Amino acid sequence: MSRLIIKGGLYFDGVHSPREGLALVIEGEKFERVIPATALPTETDARVIDASGCTVLPGLIDCHVHITSSGAADSSQERHDPDALLALRAAKNARIILNSGFTTVRNMGSRNQIDLSVKQAIDQGYILGPRVITSGMCITMTGGHGWMGGRQVDGVDEARKGTREQLRAGAEIIKIMATGGVMTPGVEPGSAQLTVEEMQAAVEEAHKAGRKTASHAQGTTGIKNAILAGIDSIEHGIFLDDEAIQLMLEHDVALVPTLVAPYHIVKGGIEAGIPAYAVDKANQVFEAHKQSFKKALQAGVTIAFGTDCGTPLNTPGRNALEFELMVEAGMTPLQALTAATSTAAKVCDRPEMGSLAAGKLADVTIVQGNVFDDVRLLQDQNNISYVIKGGAVVVKR
Numbered sequence: 001m002s003r004l005i006i007k008g009g010l011y012f013d014g015v016h017s018p019r020e021g022l023a024l025v026i027e028g029e030k031f032e033r034v035i036p037a038t039a040l041p042t043e044t045d046a047r048v049i050d051a052s053g054c055t056v057l058p059g060l061i062d063c064h065v066h067i068t069s070s071g072a073a074d075s076s077q078e079r080h081d082p083d084a085l086l087a088l089r090a091a092k093n094a095r096i097i098l099n100s101g102f103t104t105v106r107n108m109g110s111r112n113q114i115d116l117s118v119k120q121a122i123d124q125g126y127i128l129g130p131r132v133i134t135s136g137m138c139i140t141m142t143g144g145h146g147w148m149g150g151r152q153v154d155g156v157d158e159a160r161k162g163t164r165e166q167l168r169a170g171a172e173i174i175k176i177m178a179t180g181g182v183m184t185p186g187v188e189p190g191s192a193q194l195t196v197e198e199m200q201a202a203v204e205e206a207h208k209a210g211r212k213t214a215s216h217a218q219g220t221t222g223i224k225n226a227i228l229a230g231i232d233s234i235e236h237g238i239f240l241d242d243e244a245i246q247l248m249l250e251h252d253v254a255l256v257p258t259l260v261a262p263y264h265i266v267k268g269g270i271e272a273g274i275p276a277y278a279v280d281k282a283n284q285v286f287e288a289h290k291q292s293f294k295k296a297l298q299a300g301v302t303i304a305f306g307t308d309c310g311t312p313l314n315t316p317g318r319n320a321l322e323f324e325l326m327v328e329a330g331m332t333p334l335q336a337l338t339a340a341t342s343t344a345a346k347v348c349d350r351p352e353m354g355s356l357a358a359g360k361l362a363d364v365t366i367v368q369g370n371v372f373d374d375v376r377l378l379q380d381q382n383n384i385s386y387v388i389k390g391g392a393v394v395v396k397r
Ligand SMILES: [Zn+2]
Pocket: 064, 065, 066, 108, 308
C-alpha cells in the first residue's frame, strides 16, 4: 500500500485551533496516524511532502453545488441543453472544483439524475473530480422552484413516490423545495410551496432509507414548514425570524447559508447580463440574508459551508469566496473553516471525512500561507499547493 507523510506547516484538524509541529502518516486511503513531527522516523521509504509555510486542512467540503451548471450570467439557455451536454459540463466543473481545494461536494438537484452518473464517472476514474454526494432530482411542487429539472409532485402520495424514485436511483440526499427562489422566473423567494404534509412524506421516506434531507427554504413560513416536516438542513435560510431560529435549535437543524449566491447577482447586476427577474429578487433578499446569517450564528445554530455554485457568476472554482463572506458576516476564520470541514461532514452524514485524524479518509488541502490570518488565500488556485483525495495526490502545483 502506498504510504505518504506530510510534515511541516500549520495543521487544522477540522475541529480545534490550528497548531504546528504535527505530521500526518497516510496509509492507503486513510490517515494511519497523526503524530508529533519529532516522532517521525529519520529513515522512511514513504513519499514525504514538506508543507512548511503552508496551512494543512482537511479536504474542503461544499454542501451545496450545482455541478452541471456553468455559472453563466444568464443560464436560461442551459435549461434547454441536452443531458449529455450537462454531463460533459459537469466533468469540466468537477475538475475545476477539485483544483480549488474541494474534495467533496453535495450536489443539490440534478435534471434526470445526471449527478449520479457524474459521481460514477469520478469514482470509476473516467474523470477527475471531488467526491460527489448526490441528490438526483429535487422534489418540488408543480410549477415550483426548480421545476424545469425537478420531480414535480402534488399531494402526499406523489411526494412519497417522487422521493422513492430518487432513492431507487441511488440518491444520497433528498432535496425538497419548501419555498420559491431567485432563479426560477415567476416564483417568489418568500412564498411557501410544498406543504408540511408533502414534505413530511418525503422526509419520512428518506429517513427510512437512512438518508438525510435538505430544504431549499428562503421565506419564513416555508422554513418553519420544512423544520416541522423533520428536515435536516435549511439551505439559504434568507428570512429567519426568532421563532425559526428557535425551531432550528430545538430540532437540531443546520443552516447552509450560501451567502455568495445573491452576492454575485447583486454585484454583477443586469450590466453583467443577469436576467432582470433574478437581479430584482436578489436585491430584495441580500440584506435580509446577511442579517439572518448573523442571528443564526449568534444563536448557535449549526452552520455548514455551501455556495450554490453554478448560479449567475458563481462559477466553479470560486467556491472559496464564501469563506470571506462568512468572516465578513461575523464568523472567525476558525468557525468558517470548521463549517467547511467537520461540520460539513456532519451535515452531509459523512463522519469519515472532514477531519485530520487516524482512521478518517485522507482528504487534504494544502494552502500556501496561513489561512487563519487571511481566508482570502483560499480564493487563488495558485495558492493551493496540493490536493489529496483518499491518500492520492490529485493536484500538485
Ligand atoms: Zn441551489
